[in-house]
Amino acid sequence: MERSAVNREIPSHIEGYGDVAGRLYEGAFARTPSGYRSGPRIRSSSPHDGSKLTGGVKEAIMAAGVKSGMTLSFHHHLRGGDHVVNGVIQACAELGITDLTIFPTALFDVHKDIIPYIKSGVVSRIMGSVNGAIGRLVSEGGLSSPVVLRSHGGRPRAVISGDVHIDAAFIAAPAADRAGNISGQMGRSACGSIGYAFTDAEYADVVVAITDNLQSYPISPISIPGVYVDLVAVTDSIGDPAGIVSGTTKVTRDPIRLLIAKYASRLIEASPYFMDGISFQTGAGGIPLAVTAFLKEAMKRRDIRASFGLGGITGYFVDMMKEGLIQKLMDVQSFDLEAVRSIASNPSHIEISADWYANPWNCGAAVNMLDVVILGATEIDMDFNVNVCTEADGALLHGIGGHQDTAAGAKLTIIAQPLTRGRIPCVVDKVHTVTTPGEVVDAIVTEFGVTVNPRRTDLMDACADFAVSRRIPLIPIDELAERAKKMCGVMEPIRTSDRVAAVVEWRDGSVIDVIRQLEK
């Protein structure tokens, strides 16, 4: 048994993952790269016919040479509307291919269709975020190898450094031409940014674009050029538009969420980063969106403009850019129709890859330029460690997303979350799973006020000095935990077995924690 720097017991060897000794989490910035980047097979295409059309998905799988035991990669830019993962796995099953490792950026509830193929052995291993039904299956021991969870930045790092070698990448392409140029910006399945797919296109041995919108050569704009793409498969539908993008994002009217958002926005306004040129990432959740709305008021009141907004982009950010309150958007994932329209038409709305967004092992990811990030959590503990992966019952239900990367990169990392969800407290003595270490978390905001990490005395002073009329209630972490305990009572323990169901990697590839299988 080993112990990571956040005091978690981790087996020295994890069956189906490997030796942990030597890659135990030692600190947020402890592990640094050496040596050279890994690389894919070199290939060429024929000089007189650049067409890569191969027919449908099944033909493409055969042409790509997919065999049992290989690693296939997928991306979640079509989110809950994606048909590509299910389609490819089903076709592999029909072709008699088994024992696949799938390497998705994330799987959602829509992908529960692959559960029968997990049970029948077509898929034997998952390295990637699992949400919902598949997460529960994994927690209950439904997969023989542990799931490996990586952040949005940790995943391209693993590819580039050679931790993961991709045999074939299947990229959902809302628009493509016969030479394999790809864009996410047009077509019935338009999703905006396809930033999660970039690194896989560059590093996979074979790259297959799957499209329901074949256009004449060359398409424009091009996100991923055909120089990386081997094959183009055409299918009726790569996704359900209703699940790909949401409608107009509206700011919540839920008073508790608004209260939390108000305190978070005041904390940002009181911080030293609230000045012309500020940058932030707030995402699409109820509280973060409301923080953005309050921040917008404060920016107008204090005549401040932001240099850029980062990450998953919503129509709300787009509107702020139109109003001149944000100058640039750096978009790894476009959440709604407004964001999709904007990235396709406004040069200040920049499509970035997950590598560019968040990888700790390149020459500078965008997160390192970030001032403020608002994040969520299922649990936070007395050491400010954050769990976003497991739910109250101990089941793995959420991926890491950009949580680790933005928390590590930003100057001010705020976790904004109600103190309780029903009777379940969000602030606890010890989180069930450490996703992000307290070392990179600066403040927690709940309906009871702002809880500043004690190492950030500067923030505490800034809050105390803030205008009386815009009061920021400060509450220490132990008081917050005590309050939660008094309200909810003491939780009964989660019963787990010793078997590791999932490994949580820190963004640098070290093992920060493991998620153990639940006892029946």
Added chain:
Amino acid sequence: MRRTMLYLPGSNPNMLLRGHLFEPDGLVIDLEDSVSAGEKDSARVLVREVLRRGEFGACEVTVRINSTDTEYWRKDVEVVVSCGVSGLRVPKVESPQTVKDMDEEISRAEEKSGIPRGSTKLFCLLESALGVWNAYDIAKSSPRVTAIIPGGEDLAADLRTSRSKEGAELEWIRRMIIVAARAAGVDALDTVFPYVNDDEGLERETGFVKQLGYDGKSVVHPNQIAVVHSVFDPTERETAAAKRIVDAASDAEARGLGAVSLDGRMIDAPVIRRARFTLMRAGLLSDGQRG
């Protein structure tokens, strides 16, 4: 201060437990209109438990009980008073007799629970033309009465009209009640503004009652609190001016001077009283220092 008193439905645990987090000046836990006839029993049990828990931050805690023409009110009084609340909000007060009936019942309950007699105050809702007409007598009928409040829907119906956003039907009533309240020495609190998504309408109506002299307004949604507070709170300029006046007055007092002057001008006593009130509103002076 009673700038805002937030209604919390007595059958809704979520709001009962978290209402104080929105920091209204007071809470009105409701056993009346927001609780259906079939849930009066369960709401009373729930409200009792929440009152016993007693976590309401700095809020003044009151309970709106059922009116004296129902079968519920005596039980409501018994249970609620025994938990030790700041006051009861009594619906449909028509005359001093309603207050007397209530007063007797409360006194019995106070005695039974060992609570000092008279500590439970009354907030009287005047929801009929007769009740409004008797406003002054009602306000004077017991030392328990601490505020009078015009009704909304019921009152409009009794006047044979309906509620409107502009509030023409309540305009004269609001004027009458503020005069009665001031004459009797109790607070005048306004009724709710029911359009929870119309912040501008709320701001307009609050501005009107503030100008009339009201002490505050009842609110039905947490999101209304900030709007009402912003109307009642003095601006920074008002606060600064008031502070100079109060400082000058304190200075004069300390030096034993009878007259107060600022920038070479004499300041009258009502102006000083007004300045102290402004500072209290701004949270820079406690109630006791109001003078």
Added chain:
Amino acid sequence: MTMLDSRTAQAGTLESMDCLVTVTGPADGRVIEISGSSAPRFKISMERRVNDVLDSLGCDSGVRVAVQDNGALDIVLGARVEAAFVRYREGDVR
């Protein structure tokens, strides 16, 4: 005991931070069933609360108490059990 003697009473809701309590009887002894969002982490203390409330109300006959929880704090659970049991005992069946 005939079927006619069987009674059910309820209190509470399935709204957030509330629970729906169903009391049915007569039953063979006291049976408590807990389900819902808090159950994985609070089952034992919830059962204890139900027992305490029933005891304090002098419940000495066999009843089945089913709690469908949606995040009720202990005092809310207690209030709902009390209201449901009083309704059950007083024959206020709804």
